[in-house]
Every structure is written in C-alpha cells, then in structure tokens.
Amino acid sequence: MVEKQENSVLYYPIREDAARRTKEMNSFSDYKEGSATAEYRRCVDQAVEIAKQQKEKVDPIYHGKIDALVDNYARKLADNMNRGFEIDARVPSVMVAGPSNFPTGKKEKQNAARAQNMEEWRQVQGILDKIKGTGMGGISADNPHAVEQLEKQLEGLEKSQQVMKEVNAYYRKYQTLDGCTALSTVEIEKLKVSMEQPWHLGNKPFQSFALSNNSAEIRRIKARIAELKQYAEVGFRGWEFAGGKAVANQEMNRLQLFFEEKPSAEERSILRKSGFKWAPSVGAWQRQLNHQAISAAGRIEFIRPLSGEHPRDLQPKAKQSPGRNETVR
Template sequence: MPTYYPIDETAARRAKEMNSYHDYKPGSATAAYRQEVDKATAIAETQKARVDPMYHEKIDRLLDTYARKLAENINQSHAIAARCPSVLITGPANFPVRKKEKQNRAADANMKEWQEIQGILARIRGVGTAGISSDDENALQKLREKLARHEREQVEMKAINAYYRKHGTLDGCPLLSAEETEKIKAAMARDWRANPKPYESYLLSNNNQTIRSVKARIAELEAKQSSPAPEGWSFDGGRVVMNREENRIQILFDDKPDAGTRSELKHAGFRWAPGQGAWQRMLNQNGVYAAKELTKQWTVSAEQTEITTEQPVSEEPCSEEPAPFSYLQQSM
C-alpha cells in the first residue's frame, strides 16, 4: 500500500475559483493525486516482479519519494494558480498584467519541477536492469560479485587456451560442455586468423581491464564508506549541503546567481535541479572537491572586498569623499 501525502483542498478550491466559473468538487484534487500515485505503484510492483528482491527496498524508496514530491508540487501549483485570477473571471479592465506575468513564470518553473518528478518513474523502471550505480546501497556487494565472475572467467579462458595448445583440440576439455565446445569451434572456424585460439589475446586483455576497473570502483566505494562523511559549509551568499538521501552534493544560493557564476557551476559539473532548488552533482570526492574550489573562490572574493573597504584613514584632509565600494554588489 503506497503512502499518500496530504493535498491542500482549500488551496485547490481557491485555485479553481480563481480560474473557472464551475464549482470545485470537494476531494477531487486529492483523488486525482492518489490516482497518479496508484499508477506509480503499479509500475513499481511490475518492476519488483522483474528484478531480484535485493532491489525492492530501493524501488519502494523511489516510490515514496515520487508520492511526496508530487504532493508538494501539486500544492505549490494550486498556490500559484490562486495568486492572480484569470482574465475570464475579472474581465480586461484594470487587469493586473504584471502580477499575471509573474504568476506565469512561477507556473512554468512548477511545470519543469513536475517533469523532473515524472522522471522518477523512469528511474523506477530502470532499477536492477542497468549497470551498478554508486547510488545503489548494495553497490559494493554487486561489484564484488562482478569482480569474482570476471576473475573466474579470466582463469577459465587461460586454462582452455592452455588445454588447446597442449592437445590441439578442445575435445575432452573438462572446463567445457559439449555445447560450449561446439560453439567455440564454430567461432574459430569463422576466424580470419591463420592460427586462431579459443580465446584471443584481446579478449583476455579486455577482461583484465574490466577487472582493474571494478577493483578501482570497489576501492573508491570502500574509502567513501570508511572515511568520515563530509559536512556542509556556508559561503558568502549561500551554503553547501550534503544531501545523503539523494546522494548529491548541493549548492544553494540566497539569491539567483548571475550568468558568470552559473557558467562556473556548469563547468564544474553542477546542474540546476528545480525540484531541489539547488545546483547539484553526485556526492563523491570529486564533487566535494569541486564545491570547495568554487566556494573558496567566492569566499576569497568576499574577503578581498572586506580588506579593500577597510583602508587606513589618512591624516591628510580629503578634499573629496570617496565613492562607496560596490564591487561585491555588482558581482552577486
């Protein structure tokens, strides 16, 4: 049974009155919301039937996140719709055009957030079917199983090649079934090489590279789990948050950053997430380092500004009062 989050029926009724002559049907907003959650629940249950039970908890967590964020988005949508009436309700005379434009911009942002929330359904459908994500709480276990499988394959391929070198045939190889033997023979017969082998060098090399990559990922995740979890920090104009629930490092600003700052954020791998109200990227060592470099730059600028404004007072009388320093305000 899914968890339903509350829908503000008063705001829903008010939004209806501000935009329609028809009466609001009590409970209709809640019913529509629950219908969408029920659809998401059906998707989640279908995915559970397809994948290993070890993924079920993650699917349930994503479903709950979807239900919670959808309720928040719907309530916000109703609040925005109630800010300014439709021109069909008020008529064109003295219509608050500026207020309506502001409302439309808020509605557009709310719609973008809704689209991001719908993306959670795609994440539910993909659980257990793609590669091993660092977001997965069972990532280490899966990576170790993957490593063991590839190491076993490496040993077997070398042993089969050695058997073929010694006997000149794969018949009787204890590591292969009759079906596997015939399949490898057929592949060797199609090979363009003069003296093909059951497993060519590039196959062994590729598999060995996979083993090294998996080992590196295991070491990275183990180091992340064993090291103290980083904490967030503040900077001039905002703060950095370690959102462990989303596995994201997030940068939140007090005001909208300017174009130059937004460009720096994108260059450092951060992307704007309307649903979170933050610039974010994966919570890992690289993400923490990038955030520290960015905020250090902004903090340094603020400190330099402070030093510049605290010049010693000259003993000589000034004939002209200096203009107030405004670099900080211009750079925000």
C-alpha cells in the same frame, strides 16, 4: 491524511474541494467526486510499477533508493496537483464568467502561475526517469556499498577468466567443445556458432584479446578496490575556520562545511566551482570525502583552518592518490 498502500507506498492527500472548485470555475459540467484523487493514485501506481520493474533489473542495495524516489514522486505530484487546483480556481474562464468586465490582468497572472506549475510538473515526471536509471550506471565512489559491488564484479570477471582458459585448454587438447564441463550445453552450441562466423579469428573458442582485455579489467578493479579501502582507512580530519567548521563525515563519506552565517554570493560561487553543493537536508555545503576534496578546500581562503595550515597538513599521513575519475564502469 497520508494513506499507505498495501505495498507500503504512501498516497498523499489530494484536495477534492479545490478540484471541485476548479471544475466549477472552468466548466458547466458537474465534478465527479473523487476523480482528482483517482487520477493521482493512477499516476502513483504507475510509478510503483516502474519501480517494481527496475528492482528486478538491479542489485537489491538500490531498492531503498528506488522506494525513496517513488515516495518523493508521490509527495511532489500531490503538491503539484493541489497547487494547480488552487491556481485554476483563482479566475474563472471567460466561457463561465462572460466577457463583460473580465479581469484580464488577473488572468495573465494566473496563466503565468500555470506555466510555472507546468514546469514543476515536468520536473516531477523527471523522477520517473531517475527511477528507471537507478542502479544502471557505474559504481560511484560515494556509494557506501562501492567496495562490495566492485568485489562482486571482480568475482564475476575472475570466474569468466578461468572459464575462458579452461575452455581454450579443452579445445586445444580435444579439438572439440563437446564434453567440456566448463560450459553448459546451450553455451557450447552458442560458442560453436560464434566460431563459425567470419569475424572469429584464430582456431580457439576465446580469442587472445578477450582474455587480455578481461585480465586488464581485473587489474583495474583490484586497484580501485584497494584505493577505496585506503580512503576508508585514512580517517580524514575536519577543522574550524573563521565563521564555521569543516567536518569529515566518514559515515556519509562527505566533507561538510557548516557556516554560522549564510556565505555571500561570491563565496557561494567559489564553493560551487570547487565542487561543493548545498545540502539543505544537513544544512551544509559538501562534496565527496577524499584527498581531492581536502585539496580543493585548501584553495578556498575563507575556509582556511584557524591555525593557518593547509587542510592537507591536518590529515593523517597516508599515501596520496592522484586525481582520477571517481566513477567505475
């Protein structure tokens, strides 16, 4: 039975009977009832704390993803621990069983299973790193909130640009920062210290390159927002091919390939090289939905539309954007 914590994180069941059996097969000391569950919950609580700290650092739109990662960690850790108990109880230790007629072959298989289980444990622990990294990278185009985040970033850049211009104008007029309402008292004192440093060139608070670099970033973000909005308005279209269909899933922002039968090893290799990844949750091979995905699909002969056309020719007429890095930083 799955048990829910007060903070809504789920505790998955730990097999106490298997943990007890493992102790009996490998030690002469008694098993402390509930110790396996207690250790499991300690690890989950640690993940919850990491998630809590991460949520304080990132935009709230990432909180749902962080919660999902914590639940994934809790579930997979329980599976891994229960699997470990089952493996450890297969063959007793030589200390408990004694060397006479010891099943060496079975022990070797047990050790191999243990090694695999340990590798799976490392992968489970890697989820903690994913939690720590959520929301800390660039703004990906396949993020449904990408435009919203970019517009928020643009707002901050434009505000900074205006402040730098106002501060420079104030200083140019009064030759002092005292009394400048564009900055707080603390910011004024910090800027004074900065202007006294040997690396601060020129007689103005904010140097020309700072404004020009910020202006260039504003232009880049504006162009990216326009591009993403264009993608959302294009309305890509799917098609049928021999043995399946291609679906332009606008809601998930994915070009999805559904096959009636599992593609051959060669075909799967081609799909991977073309940027498609298998998504068992939806039963499709998919990649981000954009012009590059349509072009890539057009180069794969076995998913060509039944009409014989290039997938690109089936799409609504719209201005094509050149290939580019799809992650904004």
